[in-house]
Amino acid sequence: MRHRSIPALGVLIGAMLLGTPGAEALTGRCAGSSYRQFDFWLGSWDVTGPDGSAAGTNLIEKAADGCALVERWTGSRGGRGTSLNFYESATRQWHQVWVDNDGGVLQLSGGLEGGKMVLSGTAPGDRTSRQRITWTPLGGGRVRQKWESSGDGGRTWKTVFDGLYARRGLDPMMM
Secondary structure (H helix, E strand, O other): OHHHHHHHHHHHHHHHHHOOHHHHHHHHHOOOHHHHOOHHHOEEEEEEOOOOOEEEEEEEEEEHHHOEEEEEEEEOOOOEEEEEEEEEOOOOEEEEEEEEOOOOEEEEEEEEEOOEEEEEEEEOOEEEEEEEEEEEEOHHHOEEEEEEEEOOOOOOOEEEEEEEEEEOOOOHHHO
């Protein structure tokens, strides 16, 4: 299954970067409600930890004519990362490919579970630990992101990151 999604990812990235005629063709194909399931995460965000301390900022924007979301994270301690998030109709799953400025990579897949977006997977080259990230829409337009890691195949989970997203000022994504 992973190999089938890699060509689709290549086409998607190419359309985003080059603005080729194929990008327009994706518009109608990505108009269904499944492609909008992660739209609650769109926007410009201030992110805090459970104690209220600044964790960073995040900008989530539509890309490829609405067929993907691009994340641009800036941590309060200087870390940066970018992810490409997209729905694959063939598998009926959402996928996230994340890379950070330390060279860390995550490849996650999943979907909506009880109104929450739950994606899980492993870091390339590390099949012993599992990663799970859950995004929960909250009242007031806020979002909670909880990243958990398991070293025992998913029997127990440890919280790696727990962030509360609040929209920044007049968010142009919401106008």
